[in-house]
Amino acid sequence: MPPRHGGNLVWAAAIAGCTPHEILDFSASLNPWGPSDSVIAALKAVLPTIRDYPDPDCHPLVDALAALHQLPLDYFLVGNGAAELLTWVGRECGDRRQVYLITPAFADYRRALTAFACPIVLIPLGQVQTGFGAIAPFLTPKDAILINNPHNPSGHLWSRHQLQPLLETGALVVVDEAFMDFLPPSASESLIDVVPHYPNLIVLRSLTKFYSLAGLRLGYGVSAPERWQRWRSWRDPWSVNSLAIIAGVTALGDRPFQERTWAWLPPARHAFAAALKAVPELKVVTESKANFLLIQATDSILPLQTYLLRQHRILIRDCCSFPELGAAYFRVAVRRDGENQRLLEGLRAYYQRQ
Numbered sequence: 001m002p003p004r005h006g007g008n009l010v011w012a013a014a015i016a017g018c019t020p021h022e023i024l025d026f027s028a029s030l031n032p033w034g035p036s037d038s039v040i041a042a043l044k045a046v047l048p049t050i051r052d053y054p055d056p057d058c059h060p061l062v063d064a065l066a067a068l069h070q071l072p073l074d075y076f077l078v079g080n081g082a083a084e085l086l087t088w089v090g091r092e093c094g095d096r097r098q099v100y101l102i103t104p105a106f107a108d109y110r111r112a113l114t115a116f117a118c119p120i121v122l123i124p125l126g127q128v129q130t131g132f133g134a135i136a137p138f139l140t141p142k143d144a145i146l147i148n149n150p151h152n153p154s155g156h157l158w159s160r161h162q163l164q165p166l167l168e169t170g171a172l173v174v175v176d177e178a179f180m181d182f183l184p185p186s187a188s189e190s191l192i193d194v195v196p197h198y199p200n201l202i203v204l205r206s207l208t209k210f211y212s213l214a215g216l217r218l219g220y221g222v223s224a225p226e227r228w229q230r231w232r233s234w235r236d237p238w239s240v241n242s243l244a245i246i247a248g249v250t251a252l253g254d255r256p257f258q259e260r261t262w263a264w265l266p267p268a269r270h271a272f273a274a275a276l277k278a279v280p281e282l283k284v285v286t287e288s289k290a291n292f293l294l295i296q297a298t299d300s301i302l303p304l305q306t307y308l309l310r311q312h313r314i315l316i317r318d319c320c321s322f323p324e325l326g327a328a329y330f331r332v333a334v335r336r337d338g339e340n341q342r343l344l345e346g347l348r349a350y351y352q353r354q
């Protein structure tokens with residue numbers, strides 16, 4: 001079975017006939033500069049502490065998050081990746097009248113919402129791309145809406161101003177900002193700072209993408225403290241391990257790593273998109289503000305995906321798990337220049353054979 005998520009290197013390696021670490025992975029949108037040296041060093045230093053149970057309240061990490069976002073400690077809940085917190089979003093939404101979901105949507109949203117039998121209403125991205133003014137009048141405090149900003153897989157970014165009408169409806173507004181930290185603070189459209197004014201708002205963040213800690217699993221939520229008390233009573237007490245807590249504290253404190261990523265991404269994304277646009281069979285779909293690009297091909301890309309794996313050991317993310325897009329679309333992470341060049345060579349070679 002093809003995987004529902006990017007980054008499944010074991011599946012890819014079986015097709016490519018190599019080991020998982022030999023695959024050049026464009027399918028998971030991870031920062032190619034991480035994990036940072038500081039995180040690796042911190043992990044090595046604390047390795048012996050795995051004997052002990054982790055702190056269920058993730059204290060040093062919550063302290064760092066509170067300092068970063070200038071909010072009280074009890075506004076934060078750390079999770080085993082944003083994916084764990086999405087499960088509890090599903091539970092929170094289980095008794096809602098309707099849960100609005102913008103499509104195409106990250107596949108895990110459906111997993112979490114259907115696990116708790118949430119009544120899902122789909123809204124195509126095109127209907128809300130310029131704002132939520134037309135949708136907001138339909139929302140009541142009995143409803144919920146789940147938004148991904150910047151949006152995966154398109155990279156579309158909504159401004160805070162565009163999201164504002166939703167907050168006023170009283171509906172539960174969940175904003176998954178898993179890729180927001182790829183924007184520098186001056187360009188961020190995060191809603192974290194308004195959380196104290198809106199008890200109906202949940203903001204989710206991931207530390208696995210920007211800091212390349214996908215195997216360690218780490219994310220957090222920002223919302224009203226009463227909500228977190230409820231979620232704590234639902235989840236297992238040690239879902240976040242002690243290595244992840246230390247990695248998170250170290251990563252958040254590594255300003256040079258953050259600044260290097262912010263300086264690298266916009267020109268790298270621009271150059272990569274321009275080179276992809278020059279391949280006549282491909283169209284870069286939207287202007288992405290994140291670290292990935294959505295691409296439309298003239299035909300199904302599944303043979304291309306297999307070719308790239310077998311001939312070049314490169315994995316791209318097909319969009320079959322996004323029903324609104326399907327097999328003619330694929331998504332690629334922006335990686336280091338030499339790696340992007342390898343993919344471009346593979347793409348050109350494939351289309352020249354046609």
Ligand SMILES: Cc1ncc(COP(=O)(O)O)c(C=O)c1O
Nearest residue numbers: 081082083106152178206208219
């Ligand atoms: C939009 C979005 N939200 C959340 C996640 C999950 O992130 P994490 O690795 O922190 O569980 C992903 C992972 O691909 C994602 O694309």
